[in-house]
Amino acid sequence: MVVLVAHAHIKPESLPAYLELATAMLAPSQAEEPCITYEFFQHPTDPNHIVFVEEWTTRAGLQDHFEMPHFKEFVKATAALVESSNIRIYEVAGHEDL
DSSP states (O other): OOEEEEEEOOGGGEEEEEEEEEHHHHHHHHHHHHHHEEEEOOSOOOOTTTEEEEEEHHHHHHHHHTSSSSHHHHHHGGGEEEEEEEEEEEEEEOOOOO
């Protein structure tokens, strides 16, 4: 399994537009075969800090997601709305449900 965690700091004046675009990404991304989880959250003390948490069955599945038209359109549409971002990909060998 692969986990992607992306932190994006959105320009305050751009937050409503960014949230609309991010929300539109949920259904098509969640419908992709290798997608396990695809969600985003607003930080509780900084509403301009958005965190995406994604789980994919394989790295290849995540890479396929990066090639999807809806992903490419999202990146293009949000580029000017983001002040800074940090994206990490984790390779997970296993997990335990508690």
